[in-house]
Structures are given as structure tokens and as C-alpha cells.
Amino acid sequence: MSKMVNRKILIREAEAGDAEDIAKMMARLKKLNEEFETQFKVVDDLDKKALDYTNKVIKSEKSIITVAEINGKVGGFIKADIVDRIFYQPKSELRITDFYIMPEFRRNGLGKKILTDLTDRASKNGIKMITAEFPALNLIGLNFYKKSGFRGILNVYGKEIS
């Protein structure tokens, strides 16, 4: 895509003013998850929930949320939580819970850039471990993380209770 050749990318920490852009992508991400797993059926007021949640995590000390600006337009974000580990070492991990890039900006190495930036931020904060959660059947996500050096370390299984 020739449009992409001269693009300027900026990855930065999210600000309060990014909430709407991020919430829009957050809602799209949850709908994407719904495609993989019936247990991820989205709520009716998804857009509102996504905005409330986004506003909360932008302010949270226990989360990191960054956005990617492509030629001035927010086109992707990543959100990760700092999780304390009681029984294991190292004592904290950074767990990616939400990661979304708008379709137009995919397949150009942007995901890798966002992830690398996040890893650098974790490292600067003394965090020695990074994990990611995503639907088990999301093979695109699985391949992305495997390529980025991640390996499966925890299984989460589920079933319906009648």
C-alpha cells in the first residue's frame, strides 16, 4: 500500500483525550474476541462500558496504556496490567490484556513496534516478565506472540454450567 510508505509513527502513553479513540478500538477488540469464543459474547452497552473502562485504566497506576499515532491519527493501542506474583519470581509481570490495531494499519510491523515499545517501558520500570492473554482460538494473535518470542505458560479452560 503506497499510502503507507511515508507514514510517521509515534508511540506514546495514552492521555485522557485519547479515551474515545481507544474505547472505539477496545469495543472492536471485544467484538473480535466474540468471533473466537461464545463465552466472549459482548454486553449490549459495549460502547459505554468500553469508554468507562478506558477512562479508568488511563488513570490507573497499575496499568500501562499506550497509543500509536500514524500521521497524527490514533490507529492502535495496547493496554497491560502490572500483576504482583506472590509465589513466584520475578515478583511482578506485565500482562497485556488488550491490544488492537485498526485494519488499515496492520501488516506493516506496527504491532511489533508497539510491543517493543511496551517491553522497553516495562524494563525501565524494573519489570522482568511480560505475558499476554487472548482467546485460545485467535491464531493470528498466537502466531504474533510466538514470533515475538512468547511461549505458552498458562492454560485457561472453560465450560458452561447448566
Add this chain to the structure above:
Amino acid sequence: MNDEERTANFNRLAIKYSQKYRGKINTMPKVPINKLGDFSIWYTPGVAAVSEKIKEDHDLSFELTGRWNSVAIVTDGTRVLGLGNIGPEAAMPVMEGKALIFNYLGGINAIPLPVKTDSREYFNSVVRSLEPSFGAINLEDIESPKCFFILDELQKSMNIPVWHDDQLGTASITLAGLINALRIVGKKKEDVRIALIGSGAANLATAYLLKAAGFNTGNLIIADHLGVLEPEREDMDKLMINNPWKYKFAMESNRDRIKGGIENSIKGADVIISAAKSQPGFIRKEWIKTMNSDPIVFALANPSPEIWPGDAKAAGARIVATGRSDFPNQINNSLVFPSLFRGVLDARAKGVNFDVMVTASEEIANFVENPVEEMIIPRMDQYDLYPRVAAAVAYKTSQLGLARRNNSKEWFYNNAKEIIDFNRKIYGEILGNGLIERMDE
């Protein structure tokens, strides 16, 4: 008779004659059997020597058996005509009809093979296993987007051409018509903006073929029941998973990132190619009025187009094409598949691709010597079309390194003409001396 009465009459006759003839095709010997002892040549023991030769060189199966002229018509019956998922048994009459056209226009032995399975993997496995018996595969009436996955997987894994006529045949004849339509209005393919209404198998394949033919992808705009296809549309992630071909095109097409309803894709467009809904008035006259100068409108839904040609013309359309034979400019797959298969079979091709299709479309377009508004594509009864397109296809296959047999275009033309003429001659003889009973009405 009005349209409805005419359709009802065709339906009645189809049932009546299906009961009478019980199937449309037959297998018949093509070698002399003068005495029963001849079976020692055609069958055991002599035939074993032929098998031994093919065992040493599998490609000899194209020379020493009828493989060179055999096509499998395979369907799972999931999207038959406009009838939907009616199953493989009910698909058979349609596949037999297809085999009839293959034979009559292309001189090809086509075998209808409706397959009973819900599994894509199983279906593909069945088709792959047919390879030793056929020179090419024609997939038919398979639901979308399953048909895209199947075609892609089979084309990559088989060493004979695999074709899905609902996608590729429709795309090829649409391109042929468009080439001549643009000649008439004096516009260039690089410049025209095209609204593709409907994003099913046919229109999506057309979009990819237009790209291969040198149209500017950024000038193509696809619209469907959710409106204009663009990267920010809500269903984009769903498409990424379930219909990667449509997803990919959403990224490449619509350079101006137009959003909104179908009418937004038409505004300022030079061409409409609609394969959307059999509902006259679905494309509104006032939308045509918003198009660029000399509008070209292909309203291809069957049995009724998305806008009646008269209405389109009244709204300013200069050239109109439909899928129907009772209006000028019928965009009809039968102008493509018999000759395209004749061509790939004659070249003993290992595959078929968009480049070959572009060649076929150009040859069909060039067949019309002086295209005018009411005549942008050939008629079905212009019989020289078939060997000409076959020759162009075979020669192109050869140029692309896809052929097992290479020769000149002229040779391929003479060869195809001889096969088609001979086949029609035999059939004419049988019909002429009453061995096939005539229809009584």
C-alpha cells in the same frame, strides 16, 4: 407471454422433458468395436500394456486415455442457482445442464459430480483425489466465502486447472463486456471509477480480475448490504477471519475512503457492476443520475436485474448489460467456460490464473469487431468464438509455463475447432437421424 408466464412455461417444459429423457448426457464408445474379440485391445489383455506405459510416465494418461478431454463438475450443492443450499442430489439437474453446455459448445466430456459433505476438508480431499482421472476441475454452486477457501486450497495443491465458474466465469465475461463498453465511451481502464454492488463470489472475483487486468484498485469501490466497504467498517475483523479475500480488498480499494450507503459508491462513478439482488429498482434511477458522464451499468442479478434496462437508460445510462437473454448485452458465463476449458485442456495445463482469464476476456472482447451500445459482447451462436478463445487461452497458458503441451496459437485454434466441430457433427448426426427423439413442443 409476459416474463412470469414465460418462466412458468420453461419450468413446465423442464419437468416434462426431464421425465422423458431422464438425464441429459451419456457415455458412448468412441472406438470401433467390430467384433467382441476387439475387447482384447480395448480391454484385457492388451490394455495392460497401456497401463504399464502410463505407470512409467503419468503424463501419458493425457495421451493414451480420455483424460485430456475430461472435466469433473464438482459441487456440494450449498448454493445452487438462486435456490440456496438444496443439497447435492437436487444440484444434479443443474450440473447435468452444465455438462451439456461443456459438450455442445466446447466438445468436452464433463462429468457431473455432486458430493455429499458439510466438511470443507473432506470436499477438498475428494476433489484432490480425482486428479488422475481428469484434465481439469470445474467447481460449481458452492456457497461464499467457502468457495474462496476451496478454490485457493485446490489451486495450490493440484496439478490441473481448478476453476470456480460462479466466481471466475462471471468475472471473465464481465471484464470482456467492460473492455468493449469502455472502448465505446472512450475511457481508459486506469482512470475509471467502478462501483461494485454486492460482494458475493462473482463480484469479489471480478474485483480481483479487474486488478489483474490493470484497473486502478483505488478506484474500485465495493458496496454491499452494510454499505461501502472501507477499513474502518464495523465488520472488518469478522471479515479478516471469515472472508480474508473481502477483507484484503477493503484495504486496497476505495482510495478516497468513501463511507456510507450504496448510493455513495455510485456518485461520480463511471461504471456500476451489480451482482446483488434480483429486485428491479434496487438500484435507483436517481442514483444513475449522480454518475459521471456516459454511465455504464451492468445489472447482473438473475432472474431480474437490479434496475430494468429501460429505466437505467431513461436515467442517463449509455450502456446497459444484464444477465438475461431477452435484453441486449447478456453477460453470460457460457461465453467463457466452454472455450476456456477447451484451451486449458488442449494445452494440458497444470493450472489457470488471472492472467489467463484476462487473455480470455480480451479475446472475447476483440471478437466483437465494431462494439456499439447494444452489442458489447458476442452472441452464443457465434460459434467461431469458442475455438478462438480456446486458442488464446492455450497459447497464453503455454507462454506462462503452465502448459504440458506447447504450440502456436494457430495450431491451438485449428485443434480446438476440429474437436468442437467433430463433436457437434456426431451429435448432429444422431439428432438428425432421429436416434434422439425430438421435443414435441
